[in-house]
Amino acid sequence: MTHGRAAAPPRFPVTAGRPGRGLRQNYHMPLDPEIAARLKRTPDGLVPAIVQQYDTGEVLMLAWMDDEALHRTLTTGRATYWSRSRREYWVKGATSGNIQLVKQVALDCDGDTILLKVDQVGAACHTGDRTCFDADVLQANGPS
Template sequence: MIADRRVLDRVAFGPDGLIAAIAQQHDTGEVLMLAWMNADALAETLATGQACYFSRSRNRLWRKGESSGQTQRVVSVRLDCDQDAVLLLVDQTGVACHTGRRSCFYLEAGPDGLAEIAAPLVAPDQLYR
């Protein structure tokens, strides 16, 4: 893909060194997930063409699919107008959500609160054996 410092130098990382990254299925437009990237994660993603994020809970790089096999091949990397958010157009293998759903956005707000609008496709214990 791209391993160019000129791209990284344009990114407006937050005071914590992170930037929000949205993963979207490249051919359907389905929004799959939101995660965080630091400079190392974005650089690796640009260089390898495989999605790499920064796990805030583990305080380390998280290569999508490293433990579940549910990978994201990056088709395109885009920045918003302020360069403070990343949009990854990806080709998702399997499910994107750790709950076993295709998308992390499976809760919909309605008059009765939140409703699940998508069932798990894979049991989480099957993803992370």
């Protein structure tokens, strides 16, 4: 820091609180480099995350994560995504209360897809449906 000037605001949020009490020290640390090295991202830096109800196996939705969203998901236990339309982080259920408690996080064989097993509180879909796939079945019991 340059002497003789007022301190500039920090470029990234810092965590308030006394050390050892309420200070989530991992919150603003980057994603574990060993995990980051295994991710294969889109040109936008994102990885699709399939979200599944951990006990029933229902596929609830698909969302997108960047490294920071994955880091927050792993460290907070609440599913956190990157909203491509709003261009911001999005803690699922932060406004609706329909949160997702993280039970398991896995990467696929290529490192380009995440599978998130969660316990979904309430409806996963913003339409009020339990899953985002309930309303629009194109084909059932098709040829096999």
